[in-house]
């Protein structure tokens with residue numbers, strides 16, 4: 130930790146804008162934003178554009194360091210204090226063979242939130258995802274209505290997409306390809322064509338197809354929402370940012386049912402600050418429902434169990450969704466791949482440090498993705514229900530254990546599976562279930578705000594989710610058997626997963642077992658403060674993201690998604706926050722100055 134602190138100080142003095150930490154607070158602000166994560170940073174920027182409005186941004190963590198900047202080593206950030214390090218409850222159909230038999234749920238802590246530790250892949254989902262939100266009486270959320278907000282935030286750095294009507298060129302968030310292109314990437318894209326798919330821009334007209342990873346990177350470094358939205362505006366006088374400020378409660382007037390402020394702890398001192406116009410909760414899918422419940426907004430019975438006075442009975446914490454994945458599908462290949470040993474190569478290190486180029490710039494090690502439709506899918510023909518992610522290397526190359534640590538993979542699993550692959554070139558292919566039918570829940574473990582809430586994933590509780598995953602694995606095998614991949618000497622490392630050796634290898638039962646033991650999360654938890662109209666018994670916020678029944682309180686983060694779209698969630702949360710900022714400005718008839 131000392132080393133991290135020293136490096137951070139060194140780096141912020143040289144490379145980053147130091148974010149001033151407010152210690153003296155106004156008694157009242159127009160807007161108080163709880164959580165400076167992906168959504169909170171966007172909101173703080175857009176709301177403080179109104180020079181007449183005062184904005185307080187409260188964040189439990191502190192400023193990012195260059196440790197989180199390197200795209201390839203994203204997994205390393207999970208080992209720092211920038212990760213809340215949550216662990217979910219044991220669940221019947223996933224994660225059973227992982228450390229402690231539970232799923233790791235890393236979440237970012239610091240200005241930038243989970244955009245500080247995520248894998249930077251930039252995807253938005255399918256047009257139909259948003260049209261479905263709108264069709265469920267969430268007016269204003271159809272694809273045509275939200276596309277301008279994706280574009281508003283984006284500065285596309287991919288020349289062939291400059292003229293695309295789907296991309297923005299003037300936003301603060303850089304979206305780029307890395308300069309690194311392996312032979313494997315070319316073979317993977319070709320295999321897609323062999324299988325009848327197009328090579329597409331997944332953020333363009335058609336999601337279905339194979340494409341290179343677009344990522345939130347700027348000149349080879351992570352472009353967090355802190356870099357994009359906060360660092361350029363720290364000099365604004367009307368924006369106060371307070372770090373290491375742990376919000377413990379939203380203060381809601383029980384008579385008028387109006388949010389009037391927040392309570393938080395900073396440097397062991399308790400503060401209460403009032404909000405003149407609104408409190409905006411952007412603490413993420415786990416902490417936002419927790420804070421609502423601690424403040425009296427949630428399922429009545431559950432709050433009473435914890436002796437919390439019920440101010441508004443709402444289904445807070447339900448509808449938890451996530452994209453499911455299976456790690457450990459490893460392929461041996463003849464070409465050179467990326468692994469920990471190679472990363473010690475001084476040429477690559479210097480190339481990265483001085484030019485922002487080379488393998489270190491691959492976002493989380495993912496070079497490309499394919500959006501495909503499983504044979505049994507009940508979705509429309511153009512709607513992919515499965516993503517296949519191509520790794521530039523694989524879990525077998527994780528000698529330093531950073532990826533294992535992130536995923537909760539035991540050393541025993543690693544040695545048994547990959548012990549004999551140490552000198553081999555390998556890559557991984559990862560299936561991702563895009564439209565899960567299973568639902569989990571966040572609930573309170575206690576009324577102590579410093580205790581983690583209970584996180585029940587219920588992954589793959591619905592049998593269709595397991596079936597889709599098995600078909601996704603079979604599609605991965607098809608890709609690996611394609612001519613272009615075989616030409617590279619690709620073959621599946623067919624060592625049985627520990628605990629599933631007794632089953633016929635590659636049978637449906639075998640894959641079921643692998644999923645139960647090693648199936649896990651892609652960390653796209655969402656939906657726990659669901660958006661829906663009055664009268665929808667599962668809704669927590671309305672289409673303006675206002676909490677039903679409570680005045681002057683909005684939720685703006687991944688928790689409001691009614692259904693998780695078929696895309697990685699960071700860009701989607703940024704879009705939600707961009708739109709929310711406009712809605713808030715309209716409510717208060719405040720213009721950007």
Ligand SMILES: Cc1cc2nc3c(=O)[nH]c(=O)nc-3n(C[C@H](O)[C@H](O)[C@H](O)COP(=O)(O)OP(=O)(O)OC[C@H]3O[C@@H](n4cnc5c(N)ncnc54)[C@H](O)[C@@H]3O)c2cc1C
Pocket residue numbers: 163164165166167168169187188189190234235236237238239240241242243244246247248249250251252374375376377411412413414416420493651652653654685686687688696697698699700701702
């Ligand atoms: C390992 C990993 C890899 C991922 N990879 C990708 C990817 O490649 N592409 C992609 O699109 N998405 C990815 N995601 C998901 C994506 O980053 C998240 O969905 C998104 O960042 C969520 O944004 P948010 O604003 O809802 O929450 P967050 O960004 O988590 O923000 C919540 C903020 O609130 C703060 N907070 C919480 N409680 C309190 C409190 N009580 N008081 C004060 N502050 C508080 C937190 O510290 C945090 O800063 C990944 C996620 C993880 C964990």
